[in-house]
Amino acid sequence: MVRTVSCDSSEKGETAVSDLRLATLVAHRAPPDEIFAAVAREVGQTLEIRNTVVMRYEPDATATTVGVWNSETMPLGSRWPLEKGTVTELVARTEASGRIDDAYAVGAGELGTALRDMGLNSAVGCPVTVGGHLWGAVAAGSTAEPLPEYTEERMLDFTDLVAAAIANADCHAKLQASRARVLAAADATRRLIERDLHDGAQQRLVAVMLELRAMEAMPPTDPEEFKRLLSGTTHTLNEALEDLQGIARGLHPALLSRRGLEPAIKALAHCCAVPVDLNICVDRQLVERSEVTAYHVVSEALTNAARHADASVVHVDLSVKGAAIRLSIRDDGKGGADPGRGSGLLGITDRVEALGGSLQIMSPVGGGTSLLAQIPIADV
Missing domain, CATH: 3.30.565.10 (Histidine kinase-like ATPase, C-terminal domain)
Structure with missing residues (x-):
């Protein structure tokens, strides 16, 4: 049985204050773990719900607790299977808010048994969507009477902030990785240019210098040998020029x-x-x-x-x-x-x-x- 309770202006004001506190954390780029814990706490305190958690869905059909408020049954870092009949499974399957108001409808698996043992009577879950994909859920449970019908609507404000925090952290991580790759690519390009100069143009220019010295020391009585050396030097200089042009093309196409x-x-x-x-x-x-x-x-x-x-x-x-x-x-x-x-x-x-x-x-x-x-x- 669901109790119908309207949300008065004072409760809306409390939610607004909570949203502001959380939005400040997000804006200041607080670590995600800190924001998850704050969301669980604010949901619990604002909606007067004793047990609240932030869950992250994993690829192997489990959910990890990443934020907790007053839930000894689901400690931080614990991992739970998505059992049919639990609110975390319901949200994962439907990708929408959901509730369970019958403790006996909860599954008989590990999580279901733990929730019944804690005396859970009502649970509400709201999805956390990041970049168009389901990331996790914020869930709240009551051991007293069923949670008010407006609970889902008010929890959605908090899930938006969780999504923003995750998106910020993801963007920051991608930016850091991109910067690292750009620096690594620049270093690799410099090393490649250094190697190409050393193995190509530099070696050819050294050869030209030696050939010119040989020509300088040559007696003027052998013009044919002088012509031969001059022709070879010209060829080596052309090769060095081609090497330099190749390096330039790699840097910027002419x-x-x-x-x-x-x-x-x-x-x-x-x-x-x-x-x-x-x-x-x-x-x-x-x-x-x-x-x-x-x-x-x-x-x-x-x-x-x-x-x-x-x-x-x-x-x-x-x-x-x-x-x-x-x-x-x-x-x-x-x-x-x-x-x-x-x-x-x-x-x-x-x-x-x-x-x-x-x-x-x-x-x-x-x-x-x-x-x-x-x-x-x-x-x-």
Whole structure:
């Protein structure tokens, strides 16, 4: 039996104060564990519910207690199966708020038995959704009469703050990881340039210096030998110049600077070992950093298609719509590309996101690989 109780203005005021306290924690980027504990406490104190918990759903159909208020039965860090008949299972299954007002309806498993032993009479749970996906739940239980019917509505305010805290922590972690990758990539690029200079241009220039010294010491009576050495020196200098040009192209494609994005991408397509179907529509001058980012996305995608995908064709569609470059790249290869395993895909993701853009990578096994990028064209 459910008791109908209206929520008066004083109770709403208490909820608002609690929300403010929690919002302050979220705004100050308090650690998630601290926020989970605060949410459990505020729900319990504001709604006058003795037992409240914040649960995180795990991939193996269990839930972990990450925030607790007055619940000895479900201590912090404890892990429980999602048993049918419990409010945590109900929320996980329906992805919506739910309640159980009959203790005898609770399942007979480990969690159900523990809840009955504590004398639970009523339980309410509300989902915590982060980025469109169910993350966990905030649950409250009463050993007295059933919880008021407005309990779910008031708890939803708290779940929104939990979701915000998780999203903030996730964004911060991704930002830190991205910064670390950018620094590592910069260090790797510097090491590569150093190695290429040492093994290529530097060695050739040393050879030129030795050849010039030999020519300097040569008696003027042997012009043919002088010509031969001069020809060899010229050849070595040309090789050193090619080495330096190759390094420069790796840092920034000269064609992109001289002629723009469309010719540079056409050059990439021409050099690709896989046939490329190009559809490019650029009707305005673009910011250099946006062009460079789009160029590197196409370059990485074509390289992967040629080296790893066993593709027979790659489709590249690039257009400018509004304030962004829209880029779609699709191949008919074997798929299965994992951005987490390759530095190349992570690198272009970091490039796009550094400009405030987005990059989606879809690569089902056997279904080819698709990249969808939106790259802002305004200065940031």
